[in-house]
Amino acid sequence: MAGKEVKIGVRQGGTAPAYIWTVKILDMAYREALGFLSKAEYTHMAMQVKLLATEITPSHSQLCSVDAIEDFHEIRDWGGPLGGKNVRVFFGLMTGDGFKDIVVLGAIVKQNNGPTPQGDKIRMRRRWRKYKAGEFSP
Amino acid sequence: MTTLTRSQDNAQEFSTFKLAIAVLAERLASLPKADKEDLFDLTKILFSAECDEERQSAMRAMDEIMEQRPLALVNPVPIGEVTEPLQNWLDFISKRIRDARVAAGLNQTALADKAGLTQSHISRLENGDHSPSQATIRKIAAALGMEASELDPSAE
Numbered sequence: 001m002a003g004k005e006v007k008i009g010v011r012q013g014g015t016a017p018a019y020i021w022t023v024k025i026l027d028m029a030y031r032e033a034l035g036f037l038s039k040a041e042y043t044h045m046a047m048q049v050k051l052l053a054t055e056i057t058p059s060h061s062q063l064c065s066v067d068a069i070e071d072f073h074e075i076r077d078w079g080g081p082l083g084g085k086n087v088r089v090f091f092g093l094m095t096g097d098g099f100k101d102i103v104v105l106g107a108i109v110k111q112n113n114g115p116t117p118q119g120d121k122i123r124m125r126r127r128w129r130k131y132k133a134g135e136f137s138p
Numbered sequence: 139m140t141t142l143t144r145s146q147d148n149a150q151e152f153s154t155f156k157l158a159i160a161v162l163a164e165r166l167a168s169l170p171k172a173d174k175e176d177l178f179d180l181t182k183i184l185f186s187a188e189c190d191e192e193r194q195s196a197m198r199a200m201d202e203i204m205e206q207r208p209l210a211l212v213n214p215v216p217i218g219e220v221t222e223p224l225q226n227w228l229d230f231i232s233k234r235i236r237d238a239r240v241a242a243g244l245n246q247t248a249l250a251d252k253a254g255l256t257q258s259h260i261s262r263l264e265n266g267d268h269s270p271s272q273a274t275i276r277k278i279a280a281a282l283g284m285e286a287s288e289l290d291p292s293a294e
Contacts, residue, residue, distance in 0.1 A: 024211050026210070043217070044218075044269045048271050051268065061273075079286075080275070081227045130209055135208070136208070
Protein backbone atom coordinates (compact mmCIF):
# COMPACT_ATOMS: atom_id res chain seq x y z
CA MET A 1 0.00 0.00 0.00
CA ALA A 2 1.40 3.37 -1.07
CA GLY A 3 2.11 5.86 1.69
CA LYS A 4 0.19 9.09 1.87
CA GLU A 5 1.90 11.87 -0.11
CA VAL A 6 3.26 14.62 2.10
CA LYS A 7 3.57 18.09 0.60
CA ILE A 8 6.46 20.18 1.78
CA GLY A 9 6.74 23.86 1.02
CA VAL A 10 6.79 27.39 2.36
CA ARG A 11 3.41 28.66 3.44
CA GLN A 12 2.86 31.82 1.41
CA GLY A 13 0.07 33.21 3.54
CA GLY A 14 1.01 35.73 6.20
CA THR A 15 -0.80 35.09 9.43
CA ALA A 16 -1.52 37.97 11.76
CA PRO A 17 1.47 38.24 14.09
CA ALA A 18 1.11 37.53 17.80
CA TYR A 19 1.00 40.55 20.10
CA ILE A 20 3.71 40.83 22.71
CA TRP A 21 2.72 44.29 23.96
CA THR A 22 -0.63 45.77 24.96
CA VAL A 23 -1.38 49.13 23.37
CA LYS A 24 -2.87 51.89 25.52
CA ILE A 25 -3.70 55.37 24.31
CA LEU A 26 -4.18 58.61 26.20
CA ASP A 27 -7.38 60.52 25.40
CA MET A 28 -5.32 63.62 24.62
CA ALA A 29 -3.30 61.63 22.08
CA TYR A 30 -6.43 60.30 20.41
CA ARG A 31 -8.10 63.70 20.25
CA GLU A 32 -5.07 65.46 18.83
CA ALA A 33 -4.52 62.72 16.23
CA LEU A 34 -8.11 63.10 15.03
CA GLY A 35 -7.47 66.83 14.78
CA PHE A 36 -5.10 66.49 11.86
CA LEU A 37 -5.43 62.93 10.53
CA SER A 38 -8.18 61.68 8.24
CA LYS A 39 -9.75 58.27 8.99
CA ALA A 40 -7.43 56.61 6.45
CA GLU A 41 -4.37 58.33 7.91
CA TYR A 42 -5.37 57.44 11.46
CA THR A 43 -5.86 53.78 10.54
CA HIS A 44 -2.47 53.71 8.78
CA MET A 45 -0.75 55.03 11.92
CA ALA A 46 -2.79 52.70 14.15
CA MET A 47 -1.52 49.81 12.00
CA GLN A 48 2.08 50.91 12.67
CA VAL A 49 1.47 50.97 16.42
CA LYS A 50 -0.25 47.57 16.28
CA LEU A 51 2.73 46.18 14.41
CA LEU A 52 5.11 47.59 17.02
CA ALA A 53 3.14 45.59 19.57
CA THR A 54 4.29 42.41 17.81
CA GLU A 55 7.99 43.26 18.10
CA ILE A 56 10.17 42.15 20.99
CA THR A 57 11.79 45.59 21.25
CA PRO A 58 9.50 48.27 19.79
CA SER A 59 12.14 50.88 20.62
CA HIS A 60 14.34 49.32 17.93
CA SER A 61 11.69 48.48 15.38
CA GLN A 62 12.58 46.69 12.16
CA LEU A 63 9.28 47.76 10.61
CA CYS A 64 9.00 51.50 11.11
CA SER A 65 11.21 54.44 11.97
CA VAL A 66 11.47 54.83 15.75
CA ASP A 67 13.74 57.32 17.53
CA ALA A 68 14.40 57.74 21.22
CA ILE A 69 13.51 61.00 22.99
CA GLU A 70 14.75 60.93 26.56
CA ASP A 71 12.98 57.88 28.08
CA PHE A 72 10.19 57.66 25.51
CA HIS A 73 10.08 57.29 21.73
CA GLU A 74 8.61 58.65 18.54
CA ILE A 75 7.46 56.97 15.35
CA ARG A 76 8.21 59.03 12.25
CA ASP A 77 6.26 58.32 9.10
CA TRP A 78 5.17 60.00 5.89
CA GLY A 79 4.17 59.08 2.36
CA GLY A 80 1.61 56.45 1.43
CA PRO A 81 -1.81 57.47 2.75
CA LEU A 82 -0.11 60.29 4.71
CA GLY A 83 1.14 61.89 1.50
CA GLY A 84 3.27 64.93 2.38
CA LYS A 85 2.24 64.93 6.05
CA ASN A 86 5.16 64.23 8.32
CA VAL A 87 3.55 62.52 11.29
CA ARG A 88 5.13 61.83 14.66
CA VAL A 89 3.50 59.53 17.20
CA PHE A 90 5.00 59.48 20.69
CA PHE A 91 4.91 56.45 22.95
CA GLY A 92 6.40 55.12 26.14
CA LEU A 93 7.14 51.52 27.08
CA MET A 94 6.11 50.26 30.48
CA THR A 95 6.85 46.77 31.71
CA GLY A 96 6.05 45.13 34.99
CA ASP A 97 5.03 41.91 36.60
CA GLY A 98 3.06 40.21 33.83
CA PHE A 99 2.45 43.25 31.65
CA LYS A 100 4.15 45.00 28.75
CA ASP A 101 2.43 48.20 27.65
CA ILE A 102 2.95 50.56 24.76
CA VAL A 103 1.41 53.83 25.93
CA VAL A 104 0.62 56.24 23.11
CA LEU A 105 1.26 59.70 24.51
CA GLY A 106 0.49 62.03 21.63
CA ALA A 107 0.85 62.89 18.00
CA ILE A 108 1.87 65.89 15.93
CA VAL A 109 2.16 66.74 12.27
CA LYS A 110 5.42 68.40 11.26
CA GLN A 111 5.83 70.98 8.53
CA ASN A 112 9.01 69.24 7.36
CA ASN A 113 11.21 66.23 8.06
CA GLY A 114 13.26 68.16 10.62
CA PRO A 115 13.64 67.55 14.35
CA THR A 116 10.64 67.42 16.66
CA PRO A 117 9.96 70.87 18.17
CA GLN A 118 11.18 71.31 21.75
CA GLY A 119 7.76 72.33 23.06
CA ASP A 120 6.19 69.09 21.85
CA LYS A 121 9.01 67.07 23.41
CA ILE A 122 8.37 68.77 26.75
CA ARG A 123 4.61 68.26 26.41
CA MET A 124 5.10 64.52 25.80
CA ARG A 125 7.73 64.24 28.53
CA ARG A 126 5.22 65.74 30.96
CA ARG A 127 2.45 63.35 29.93
CA TRP A 128 4.81 60.37 30.27
CA ARG A 129 5.98 61.58 33.68
CA LYS A 130 2.40 61.84 34.91
CA TYR A 131 1.45 58.46 33.43
CA LYS A 132 4.41 56.79 35.12
CA ALA A 133 3.41 58.41 38.40
CA GLY A 134 -0.06 56.88 38.05
CA GLU A 135 -1.72 60.27 37.55
CA PHE A 136 -4.37 59.14 35.06
CA SER A 137 -7.84 57.64 34.92
CA PRO A 138 -7.69 54.06 33.64
CA MET B 139 -11.59 115.94 28.52
CA THR B 140 -9.60 113.76 26.10
CA THR B 141 -6.73 113.58 28.54
CA LEU B 142 -9.08 112.48 31.27
CA THR B 143 -10.52 109.67 29.09
CA ARG B 144 -7.02 108.37 28.23
CA SER B 145 -6.16 108.43 31.84
CA GLN B 146 -9.27 106.46 32.69
CA ASP B 147 -8.47 103.94 29.91
CA ASN B 148 -4.97 103.51 31.25
CA ALA B 149 -6.29 102.95 34.72
CA GLN B 150 -8.72 100.36 33.37
CA GLU B 151 -5.95 98.67 31.36
CA PHE B 152 -3.70 98.62 34.39
CA SER B 153 -6.30 96.98 36.57
CA THR B 154 -7.03 94.38 33.84
CA PHE B 155 -3.35 93.45 33.61
CA LYS B 156 -3.10 93.46 37.37
CA LEU B 157 -6.00 91.02 37.57
CA ALA B 158 -4.50 88.82 34.81
CA ILE B 159 -1.16 88.72 36.61
CA ALA B 160 -2.84 87.87 39.90
CA VAL B 161 -4.70 84.95 38.29
CA LEU B 162 -1.51 83.81 36.58
CA ALA B 163 0.51 84.03 39.79
CA GLU B 164 -2.11 82.05 41.67
CA ARG B 165 -2.13 79.32 39.02
CA LEU B 166 1.68 79.21 38.83
CA ALA B 167 1.91 78.83 42.60
CA SER B 168 -0.43 75.83 42.48
CA LEU B 169 1.55 73.94 39.80
CA PRO B 170 3.61 70.86 40.68
CA LYS B 171 7.35 71.56 40.84
CA ALA B 172 8.14 69.56 37.69
CA ASP B 173 5.50 71.50 35.73
CA LYS B 174 7.00 74.78 36.92
CA GLU B 175 10.39 73.64 35.66
CA ASP B 176 8.88 72.66 32.31
CA LEU B 177 7.19 76.04 32.10
CA PHE B 178 10.49 77.78 32.81
CA ASP B 179 12.18 75.80 29.99
CA LEU B 180 9.27 76.61 27.67
CA THR B 181 9.50 80.32 28.37
CA LYS B 182 13.14 80.29 27.26
CA ILE B 183 12.21 78.29 24.14
CA LEU B 184 9.34 80.65 23.33
CA PHE B 185 11.51 83.74 23.40
CA SER B 186 14.45 82.20 21.54
CA ALA B 187 12.37 80.37 18.89
CA GLU B 188 13.59 81.06 15.37
CA CYS B 189 10.57 79.71 13.56
CA ASP B 190 6.83 79.78 14.00
CA GLU B 191 6.64 75.99 14.36
CA GLU B 192 8.90 76.10 17.46
CA ARG B 193 6.94 79.04 18.88
CA GLN B 194 3.57 77.33 18.37
CA SER B 195 4.93 74.13 19.87
CA ALA B 196 6.11 75.96 23.00
CA MET B 197 2.75 77.73 23.33
CA ARG B 198 0.83 74.43 23.02
CA ALA B 199 2.91 72.98 25.82
CA MET B 200 2.50 76.07 28.05
CA ASP B 201 -1.24 76.00 27.49
CA GLU B 202 -1.43 72.31 28.44
CA ILE B 203 0.53 72.88 31.64
CA MET B 204 -1.56 75.88 32.67
CA GLU B 205 -4.80 74.03 31.93
CA GLN B 206 -3.83 71.05 34.14
CA ARG B 207 -6.33 68.76 32.46
CA PRO B 208 -6.15 65.25 33.96
CA LEU B 209 -4.92 62.33 31.83
CA ALA B 210 -7.21 59.44 30.94
CA LEU B 211 -6.95 56.32 28.81
CA VAL B 212 -9.27 55.67 25.88
CA ASN B 213 -11.16 52.38 26.26
CA PRO B 214 -11.31 50.40 24.06
CA VAL B 215 -8.29 51.44 22.01
CA PRO B 216 -9.59 52.85 18.71
CA ILE B 217 -7.85 50.91 15.94
CA GLY B 218 -9.49 52.72 13.02
CA GLU B 219 -11.16 51.14 10.04
CA VAL B 220 -10.09 50.48 6.47
CA THR B 221 -12.11 53.00 4.49
CA GLU B 222 -11.99 53.52 0.73
CA PRO B 223 -8.95 55.82 0.49
CA LEU B 224 -6.87 53.43 2.59
CA GLN B 225 -8.16 50.39 0.70
CA ASN B 226 -7.16 52.08 -2.57
CA TRP B 227 -3.66 52.61 -1.19
CA LEU B 228 -3.46 49.01 0.09
CA ASP B 229 -4.52 47.70 -3.33
CA PHE B 230 -1.96 49.95 -5.02
CA ILE B 231 1.07 49.27 -2.82
CA SER B 232 0.43 45.53 -2.50
CA LYS B 233 0.42 45.17 -6.29
CA ARG B 234 3.50 47.41 -6.68
CA ILE B 235 5.49 45.30 -4.23
CA ARG B 236 4.38 41.98 -5.74
CA ASP B 237 5.01 43.13 -9.33
CA ALA B 238 8.45 44.55 -8.45
CA ARG B 239 9.42 41.37 -6.57
CA VAL B 240 8.34 39.11 -9.42
CA ALA B 241 10.12 41.35 -11.95
CA ALA B 242 13.30 41.01 -9.86
CA GLY B 243 12.93 37.22 -9.97
CA LEU B 244 12.65 36.86 -6.21
CA ASN B 245 10.27 34.84 -4.10
CA GLN B 246 8.89 36.31 -0.87
CA THR B 247 11.51 34.61 1.28
CA ALA B 248 14.40 35.94 -0.83
CA LEU B 249 12.99 39.47 -0.79
CA ALA B 250 12.42 39.25 2.96
CA ASP B 251 16.05 38.14 3.51
CA LYS B 252 17.43 40.95 1.35
CA ALA B 253 15.21 43.57 3.00
CA GLY B 254 15.73 42.40 6.58
CA LEU B 255 12.05 41.59 6.99
CA THR B 256 10.15 38.35 7.53
CA GLN B 257 8.48 36.38 4.75
CA SER B 258 5.17 36.60 6.61
CA HIS B 259 5.41 40.39 6.66
CA ILE B 260 6.10 40.52 2.91
CA SER B 261 3.12 38.22 2.44
CA ARG B 262 0.85 40.45 4.53
CA LEU B 263 1.97 43.49 2.52
CA GLU B 264 1.33 41.74 -0.80
CA ASN B 265 -2.08 40.61 0.46
CA GLY B 266 -2.97 44.18 1.41
CA ASP B 267 -3.35 43.23 5.07
CA HIS B 268 -1.00 45.94 6.32
CA SER B 269 -0.16 49.49 5.25
CA PRO B 270 3.64 49.67 5.11
CA SER B 271 5.57 52.43 6.86
CA GLN B 272 7.95 54.58 4.85
CA ALA B 273 10.85 52.75 6.55
CA THR B 274 9.54 49.41 5.25
CA ILE B 275 8.97 50.79 1.76
CA ARG B 276 12.56 52.04 1.70
CA LYS B 277 13.92 48.66 2.83
CA ILE B 278 11.96 46.85 0.13
CA ALA B 279 12.94 49.38 -2.54
CA ALA B 280 16.63 49.09 -1.60
CA ALA B 281 16.44 45.29 -1.69
CA LEU B 282 14.93 45.50 -5.18
CA GLY B 283 17.46 48.09 -6.37
CA MET B 284 14.76 50.73 -6.80
CA GLU B 285 14.06 54.23 -5.52
CA ALA B 286 11.39 54.35 -2.80
CA SER B 287 9.44 56.79 -4.97
CA GLU B 288 9.06 54.06 -7.61
CA LEU B 289 7.01 52.08 -5.08
CA ASP B 290 5.38 55.06 -3.39
CA PRO B 291 5.20 58.14 -5.63
CA SER B 292 3.84 60.26 -2.74
CA ALA B 293 7.03 59.85 -0.69
CA GLU B 294 9.25 62.25 -2.63
